[in-house]
Structure formats: structure tokens, C-alpha cells
Amino acid sequence: MDEIPLMGEAWRRAARRVGRRDARLLLEHVCGCAHADLIAHPERAMSGDQASRFAGLVERRAAGEPLAYLVGSAWFCGLEFAVGPAVLIPRPETELIVDLAVERARAMDGPGRPRIVDLGAGSGVVAVLLARRCPRAEVTATDVSAAALDVARANAARHGVAVRFLEGDWCAPLGDDRFDLIVSNPPYVADGDPHLALDGLPFEPRGALSDGVAGGDGLGCIRRVVAAAAWHLEAEGWLLLEHGYDQALEVRKLLGQAGFREVASWRDEAGIERVSGGRRPAMPAGMDAQAR
Numbered sequence: 096m097d098e099i100p101l102m103g104e105a106w107r108r109a110a111r112r113v114g115r116r117d118a119r120l121l122l123e124h125v126c127g128c129a130h131a132d133l134i135a136h137p138e139r140a141m142s143g144d145q146a147s148r149f150a151g152l153v154e155r156r157a158a159g160e161p162l163a164y165l166v167g168s169a170w171f172c173g174l175e176f177a178v179g180p181a182v183l184i185p186r187p188e189t190e191l192i193v194d195l196a197v198e199r200a201r202a203m204d205g206p207g208r209p210r211i212v213d214l215g216a217g218s219g220v221v222a223v224l225l226a227r228r229c230p231r232a233e234v235t236a237t238d239v240s241a242a243a244l245d246v247a248r249a250n251a252a253r254h255g256v257a258v259r260f261l262e263g264d265w266c267a268p269l270g271d272d273r274f275d276l277i278v279s280n281p282p283y284v285a286d287g288d289p290h291l292a293l294d295g296l297p298f299e300p301r302g303a304l305s306d307g308v309a310g311g312d313g314l315g316c317i318r319r320v321v322a323a324a325a326w327h328l329e330a331e332g333w334l335l336l337e338h339g340y341d342q343a344l345e346v347r348k349l350l351g352q353a354g355f356r357e358v359a360s361w362r363d364e365a366g367i368e369r370v371s372g373g374r375r376p377a378m379p380a381g382m383d384a385q386a387r
């Protein structure tokens with residue numbers, strides 16, 4: 096094996112391949128040190144094991160694998176969460192649905208605890224944040240992927256919140272349960288979107304990004320959620336959905352057709368209509384005197 100470089104030298108060499116910041120974060124991850132240590136002591140030695148693990152991670156980063164998967168965590172809304180290839184890496188635009196949900200949950204001041212469900216929770220970041228920010232709320236999270244639920248459970252434990260996790264597709268595991276608020280950040284990237292081949296997306300679970308409908312508009316999962324959600328909402332309950340940058344009009348239309356009231360869209364920090372939602376229809380489609 097080549098001579099093992101000192102830390103500062105290893106950082107410098109790796110920076111040429113993956114940039115200074117990512118090289119530093121990988122080095123800190125492998126060596127368990129802080130930024131300040133690297134600056135103050137570039138002459139520190141690495142073990143052979145650290146050097147080879149670092150080289151391996153730099154290789155993978157250079158091949159496009161997202162940093163979050165390489166270090167096993169990502170930051171979202173000021174908290175660090177575990178992530179892995181079974182779940183999407185949290186996106187900054189998803190902060191919007193968290194804020195909108197928190198606002199609504201806090202405004203619910205009835206005698207009982209507000210009940211919230213996150214459909215397709217993935218790494219659980221939204222559910223965990225709702226549980227933290229709305230301690231009165233009872234939070235449920237569903238996901239079809241058992242591996243994703245493992246990550247989400249770990250994140251709930253890491254941040255000390257109780258979330259009820261249910262395995263299954265969208266509303267399927269909810270039985271007859273009703274909620275005051277349903278949130279979801281479902282897959283919405285159209286199957287043929289060239290974006291899926293860029294920016295590390297090929298390393299993320301395709302089923303969490305796209306509904307997989309060849310030649311479709313990406314709205315397959317959103318249609319399913321809109322169709323099922325009314326049955327699981329209390330009378331004044333809200334449904335909030337994250338969607339793609341160009342899907343707001345279509346999602347508002349779907350909500351309107353399903354009878355949702357107060358249908359609206361909200362813009363993310365980039366000024367893009369990113370979340371749409373509405374209140375439960377007075378009479379959800381198919382709900383007649385026979386009840387359900």
C-alpha cells in the first residue's frame with residue numbers, strides 16, 4: 096500500500112476530486128474528528144484502516160453517491176436524522192409542509208389530542224418534527240417499505256418522540272382510524288423525467304421518487320392519496336400534499352374534483368408552489384346514508 100497521508104494532505108488530495116467541503120465531511124466522519132481539529136492539526140496521522148475507508152468513500156462520492164448516504168445522516172429543519180439507501184434524503188423544500196402542518200395542528204384546540212398521520216413517511220423526518228413541535232399531537236406514520244420504517248423508528252428514538260408506525264400502502268394500514276390532519280410527501284417525479292438521472296437521484300429509492308407509471312405525469316400516488324384521504328379525515332380535517340414544481344394546478348384540480356374545501360397552494364422558500372391541500376369534503380364521494 097502507498098504511504099498513508101497525514102490528515103491535512105489526505106484532505107487536500109481528496110478535495111481535488113470531490114471538493115473541499117465534501118472531502119472534509121468524509122474525513123471527519125471516518126476519523127471521528129471535528130473541523131477545528133483538521134485546521135489545527137493537519138499533521139495528525141491516520142490509521143491504515145481510516146485511510147482506506149476514506150479512500151473508498153471519496154471514490155463513491157466522486158461516482159456521484161450522495162454525501163448523506165456515505166456518512167449515514169442528513170440535516171433537516173436544524174436536526175440531524177439517520178438516512179440510508181432505503182429512504183430519500185430530506186429536501187429543504189419539505190420544510191414547507193412541516194410548517195403548514197404545525198400551524199394547523201397548533202390551531203386545533205379541542206379537548207382531545209390532535210391526530211396527525213404522515214403517509215409514506217420514508218425516513219420519518221416530517222413525522223418526527225411534527226411530534227416534536229406539537230407535543231399534544233398523536234402522530235402516526237405509514238410506509239410500504241419495512242426498511243424505511245426501520246430508519247424512521249430509529250429517527251423517532253434518536254429525537255425522543257413517540258410515533259406510531261404502520262407498514263402498508265398509503266391509507267391501507269389505517270383501518271377505520273380518522274385524523275385531524277393528513278400530510279404526505281409522496282413520489283411525484285414523472286417516470287420519464289430526466290432529473291431522475293441527475294444529482295445523486297439514481298442512488299435514491301426510485302419508488303420514493305416516482306410512481307413508476309411509464310409516460311405518466313407523476314401524479315399516480317397523489318391521486319390515490321386524494322381518493323382515500325377523505326375517509327380518514329375528521330369533518331374539519333386537513334389534507335396537505337407536497338408535489339412537484341409544476342403540479343400545483345393539477346393537484347388543486349384533483350382536490351377540487353374530490354370535493355375538498357378551501358383548496359389552496361403554498362410556496363416554498365424558492366417561491367415555487369410546493370404544497371397544496373384542502374379541508375375534508377362535506378360529504379366524501381361514495382359516503383352516503385349507509386355510511387361506509
Ligand code: GLN
Pocket residue numbers: 186188280281282283284303304305
Ligand atoms: N423534490 C424531490 C426531487 O425533485 C422529489 C421528492 C419526492 O418525489 N417526493 O428530487
